[in-house]
Amino acid sequence: xxxxxxxxxxxxxxxxxxxxxxxxxxxxxxxxxxxxxxxxxxxxxxxxxxxxxxxxxxxxxxxxxxxxxxxxxxxxxxxxxxxxxxxxxxxxxxxxxxxxxxxxxxxxxxxxxxxxxxxxxxxxxxxxxxxxxxxxxxxxxxxxxxxxxxxxxxxxxxxxxxxxxxxxxxxxxxxxxxxxxxxxxxxxxxxxxxxxxxxxxxxxxxxxxxxxxxxxxxxxxxxxxxxxxxxxxxxxxxxxxxxxxxxxxxxxxxxxxxxxxxxxxxxxxxxxxxxxxxxxxxxxxxxxxxxxxxxxxxxxxxxxxxxxxxxxxxxxxxxxxxxxxxxxxxxxxxxxxxxxxxxxxxxxxxxxxxxxxxxxxxxxxxxxxxxxxxxxxxxxxxxxxxxxxxxxxxxxxxxxxxxxxxxxxxxxxxxxxxxxxxxxxxxxxxxxxxxxxxxxxxxxxxxxxxxxxxxxxxxxxxxxxxxxxxxxxxxxxxxxxxxxxxxxxxxxxxxxxxxxxxxxxxxxxxxxxxxxxxxxxxxxxxxxxxxxxxxxxxxxxxxxxxxxxxxxxxxxxxxxxxxxxxxxxxxxxxxxxxxxxxxxxxxxxxxxxxxxxxxxxxxxxxxx
Numbered sequence: 001x002x003x004x005x006x007x008x009x010x011x012x013x014x015x016x017x018x019x020x021x022x023x024x025x026x027x028x029x030x031x032x033x034x035x036x037x038x039x040x041x042x043x044x045x046x047x048x049x050x051x052x053x054x055x056x057x058x059x060x061x062x063x064x065x066x067x068x069x070x071x072x073x074x075x076x077x078x079x080x081x082x083x084x085x086x087x088x089x090x091x092x093x094x095x096x097x098x099x100x101x102x103x104x105x106x107x108x109x110x111x112x113x114x115x116x117x118x119x120x121x122x123x124x125x126x127x128x129x130x131x132x133x134x135x136x137x138x139x140x141x142x143x144x145x146x147x148x149x150x151x152x153x154x155x156x157x158x159x160x161x162x163x164x165x166x167x168x169x170x171x172x173x174x175x176x177x178x179x180x181x182x183x184x185x186x187x188x189x190x191x192x193x194x195x196x197x198x199x200x201x202x203x204x205x206x207x208x209x210x211x212x213x214x215x216x217x218x219x220x221x222x223x224x225x226x227x228x229x230x231x232x233x234x235x236x237x238x239x240x241x242x243x244x245x246x247x248x249x250x251x252x253x254x255x256x257x258x259x260x261x262x263x264x265x266x267x268x269x270x271x272x273x274x275x276x277x278x279x280x281x282x283x284x285x286x287x288x289x290x291x292x293x294x295x296x297x298x299x300x301x302x303x304x305x306x307x308x309x310x311x312x313x314x315x316x317x318x319x320x321x322x323x324x325x326x327x328x329x330x331x332x333x334x335x336x337x338x339x340x341x342x343x344x345x346x347x348x349x350x351x352x353x354x355x356x357x358x359x360x361x362x363x364x365x366x367x368x369x370x371x372x373x374x375x376x377x378x379x380x381x382x383x384x385x386x387x388x389x390x391x392x393x394x395x396x397x398x399x400x401x402x403x404x405x406x407x408x409x410x411x412x413x414x415x416x417x418x419x420x421x422x423x424x425x426x427x428x429x430x431x432x433x434x435x436x437x438x439x440x441x442x443x444x445x446x447x448x449x450x451x452x453x454x455x456x457x458x459x460x461x462x463x464x465x466x467x468x469x470x471x472x473x474x475x476x477x478x479x480x481x482x483x484x485x486x487x488x489x490x491x492x493x494x495x496x497x498x499x500x501x502x503x504x505x506x507x508x509x510x511x512x513x514x515x516x517x518x519x520x521x522x523x524x525x526x527x528x529x530x531x532x533x534x535x536x537x538x539x540x541x542x543x544x545x546x547x548x549x550x551x552x553x554x555x556x557x558x559x560x561x562x563x564x565x566x567x568x569x570x571x572x573x574x575x576x577x578x579x580x581x582x583x584x585x586x587x588x589x590x591x592x593x594x595x596x597x598x599x600x601x602x603x604x605x606x607x608x
Contacts (some may be wrong), residue, residue: 030123044082049133049142050123052086056156060109062186079238081103095296096289099278100161103285106185107164108156111140113176114265132157139163167284190216193282215283222281223291230269237265260313263306270299304346310444311341381436387421388435392416402447403516406433410446440486450521451487451510454526459502463556467568468489469495469503474571474578475533476507479586482594483529485522488587494559502542525596 044055062080080121084101092100115138124130133154134141143157190209192201201209201218208218241258248255249340272293277283283291398404402413404423410427420432433441477493480486507530511522534541538560570579579588597603 044085046086046150046155048124048126049130049154050120050125052154052156053117053123055105056083056086056105056108057112057262060105060184061088066110067184067187083109086156086162087201088143088158089161090148091158092161093293096293099292100289103188103289104161104164106188108140110176110185111171113165114171114174115177138167140167147434150556182543188282189214189284191282192219193279195279196281213284213287215287219281219283223277223283223327224407226273226276230273233269234262234265237261238299258315260306260309263302263309266302267299267306270295270302274299300349304349307345307349311345317487319333381434382419384436388415388437388439389419391439392421392435397443398445398447402445404446405444406438407441409433410449435561449514452513453508454511454519455506455508456524456527457496458505458507458530459499459542460492460505460534461541461542461556462501462503464503464537465561465565467565468537468539468561470568470579471507471564472533472537473505475506475537476530477578478583478590479529479533479594480507480509480526481582481590483526484592484594484596486510486526487512490590496605501544522596529594536560 012039044059045051046055059079059082063076063083063607066075066079080102081098083105087101087104089097089101118136122293126134130144132141132143140160141157142154144153145151145153189211190201201216204218208221211217212220238258241261244261245256245258274292277288277291277295282288282604398413400416402411404411404413404522409423409431410424411423411431413421414424414430415422417435420434420440422430422432425431461470464472473493473495480491480493481488485508490508490510492506494506495505496506498504507526509526511519513522538557540556568577582590
């Protein structure tokens with residue numbers, strides 16, 4: 001049975017054929033792309049001088065075709081990068097490899113287009129073990145790399161890259177071998193950066209397209225315009241910062257953001273200049289590399305300024321949080337410590353910036369090390385005192401106003417400085433002690449005592465009987481336990497021994513007071529009470545003397561002695577003799593029962 005095509009079969013078959021043709025065209029395009037670059041990630045062949053030269057010419061021709069045909073910026077960039085990989089850029093900062101290498105590739109392409117290159121078979125290949133090969137009748141050299149990741153590879157030498165602009169100036173008047181109307185270098189210099197459409201430059205007046213120093217006039221005017229706008233922005237931010245500081249920073253130092261805002265603005269402007277000359281106006285070449293390097297240097301310098309301003313604000317905030325006067329020692333030491341940390345951060349930023357810009361840091365650090373040693377030796381006493389001040393700040397063995405014993409000097413701390421500490425002695429003289437000496441000195445902070453020690457020895461007469469002695473010891477202990485200003489911890493009242501002329505009693509107690517004035521007052525009260533106890537016992541204090549009696553000695557009070565002995569005998573009969581210690585319930589009953597200040601004192605009803 002024969003099928004008869006209908007009226008609609010023709011167009012249907014046409015659509016199917018068109019679809020198949022499109023698929024074939026797409027497949028052919030894909031296969032062509034794969035065939036042109038089957039290994040897109042493979043580096044250029046740099047195994048010999050011949051391979052390096054051919055790789056460079058091939059990649060630059062590919063970049064020229066891709067750029068002029070408009071196939072895509074990705075193809076142009078890839079070809080450019082492979083051509084740049086044929087240069088030894090080890091002395092160029094990594095951030096400028098593409099800018100310096102790209103312009104160098106354009107210059108070398110223009111030079112090679114004007115030279116009579118030797119025949120391919122005369123250029124050394126892998127069989128020739130050469131360290132250096134120079135294109136005949138030129139100083140353009142290809143050398144073998146001795147060390148690093150590219151050791152054994154052949155690259156255009158550093159010296160060649162540095163002199164490419166001179167070589168181009170000497171040969172630019174010669175015609176190109178390929179008889180091209182315009183080389184890629186001219187297009188590269190005339191067009192703006194990637195952020196600006198290329199046809200915008202064609203819309204400018206003819207006078208702005210004239211070249212000054214190989215660049216169109218409009219690019220120089222655009223650069224000058226950026227500088228004018230940048231200066232206007234900095235001045236505006238400075239005025240706003242000054243207004244803010246005068247409004248809020250006068251009262252609170254840590255709200256002074258004027259300097260900080262200027263630093264941030266300068267960093268942003270420096271970074272924007274880097275982008276502007278590359279991606280906006282496309283200044284290109286050594287000028288662009290110089291400006292971009294300068295912009296990076298300025299950005300890092302302003303970053304250092306920014307770090308300094310930030311740490312100044314941190315120091316002001318820390319001083320304000322402690323609520324201490326801004327001129328106090330703690331305030332000075334806080335600022336110094338924060339600034340030292342800020343300097344360490346700044347040094348890190350400088351070293352990192354130097355490595356980022358490709359500068360050799362090791363010689364600079366070595367030079368600073370030698371100079372630092374000389375400065376340190378000359379300023380050793382000052383540095384020691386400052387470090388001693390930081391040690392005192394961290395350890396805080398005393399504060400302003402404390403009573404301290406520093407070596408042979410006793411006095412109140414009057415000022416703690418960065419270099420020395422001043423004390424006002426008990427004789428009201430002012431003594432200045434270097435912090436370096438103070439940091440290694442034994443410091444006795446008398447002002448931080450929680451209690452004061454009363455240690456005295458009572459000498460009773462040898463006529464005192466044992467029971468009188470027991471009564472005196474008991475009453476003194478009762479009195480000390482009952483006194484509210486006496487600490488019962490480590491309290492001692494003991495018959496110490498037989499002296500040369502007295503029976504010695506040791507009184508060793510801690511008093512709950514700090515100041516010398518209160519200590520003297522409490523000690524006086526205790527000694528008066530002890531005097532009353534000794535007199536009441538019928539005994540007396542001994543004293544070293546020789547007495548010639550012309551009258552009969554009345555002796556001791558016999559009635560008092562008898563009464564006290566009888567009282568002690570009653571304690572003994574009731575098993576209440578408080579030796580060697582009081583019972584705990586008796587101690588608890590006696591503790592704090594005495595009146596102090598004593599009854600009748602004008603200070604009795606005053607609060608402590």
